[in-house]
Amino acid sequence: MSEGEVRKVDKAGKKITLRHGPLKNLDMPPMTMAFQVSEPELLDKVKVGDKVRFAASNPGGKLTVTQIELAN
Structure with missing residues (x-):
């Protein structure tokens, strides 16, 4: 997780911009x-300004967030 x-x-x-x-x-x-995002529901978990931990992969050359959660 990053x-x-x-x-x-x-x-x-169905996209999220992350720093x-x-x-x-x-x-x-x-x-x-x-x-x-791999699943649109992932976007319901976060809002602009949230600090997050996430996992990303690169299937077929498309950078994709596969997991996301709020950071502590």
Whole structure:
């Protein structure tokens, strides 16, 4: 799980924009970027400004958040 902050929630587009730290499993440096979500319901758990922990993968070249939860 990686850490980040929610910058935008796009329920219609099924996307979330996160400012995140390094994503070691994807070999990515810290940045702000939009991800697709594996399930639209994930977007109901968060709002802009929330600190979160999340898991992301890259199926078919599309960066996708597969899990998300509020950070403590």
